[in-house]
Amino acid sequence: MTDSMTWAQSIVLGAVQGLTEFLPISSSGHLRIVSELWFGDDAGASFTAVTQLGTEAAVLLFFFKDIVRIIAAWFRGLTDKQQRGLDYRIGWYVILATIPIGILGLLFKDQIRTTGRNLWLVATVLIVFAVVFWVAERYSTKQRSMEQLTLRDGLVMGSAQCLALIPGVSRSGATASAGLFLGLEREAAFRFSFLLAIPAVTASGLFSLPDAFSPSGEGMEASGPQLLVATLIAFVVGYASIAWLLQFVSKHSMNWFGGYRIILGVTIIILLATGAVSAT
8 A cells, every 4th residue: 555645745845856856966865865754655766757857858948959959960960971060979979878777777677666765775875975976076187078078978977877776876966977087077067967867867757657656555656736746846946956056066066065965864874773764
């Protein structure tokens, strides 16, 4: 038996999804933590995946001109070698870099929805990847722009995106950190990270739609209107989050988010150790 989600829960979780999807603090981890602390239950991996459609719609709108330009260049380049410039290459980079997470997401979908949502794991990963962020910031040269992006960069960042299957990692944090290790400028790393997320997150959300309405014991059950409202809220908040983050990372490091992750991770570990919250 699964609990039915209330309207208050769906609204709060939709806002959390929109706020945290693009910040390198893990939206799936925050949805898991917030739903446990406030509601004493798990919103579920399927609810998370579906509301991510709202934040991906925000990406599509925010980067609409870039996306249209890249798609048009990709199609032109298929038949005309003279048209194979940066946008054509980025189109291929996104396609090829999406393959790893597509394969692993299908292979480990059951683990992602069950054992992967254990709060001990989420808290630990929050702390571990805060350290990864700091190391990336410390040793990255940050000298390469978006124009210097290569297929190797795309494949490495695509592989790093697979880590986002674990709640607590952060898709943008993992891929942007990989970009920093490769010497990319911080803003370029985040921009490609957002583009890279579009096919994977959209496919995951559509694939999870049936499960969101019938979680089969994993997560609260949301109605169609609740899912719609939560997704719309995630869209609006997510759009504002993108605009703010790109401005922020152009002038500030990821260390700010790393500090927050450690504080949150340690807090959750203390709550788990004292029995204040349940890990599953």
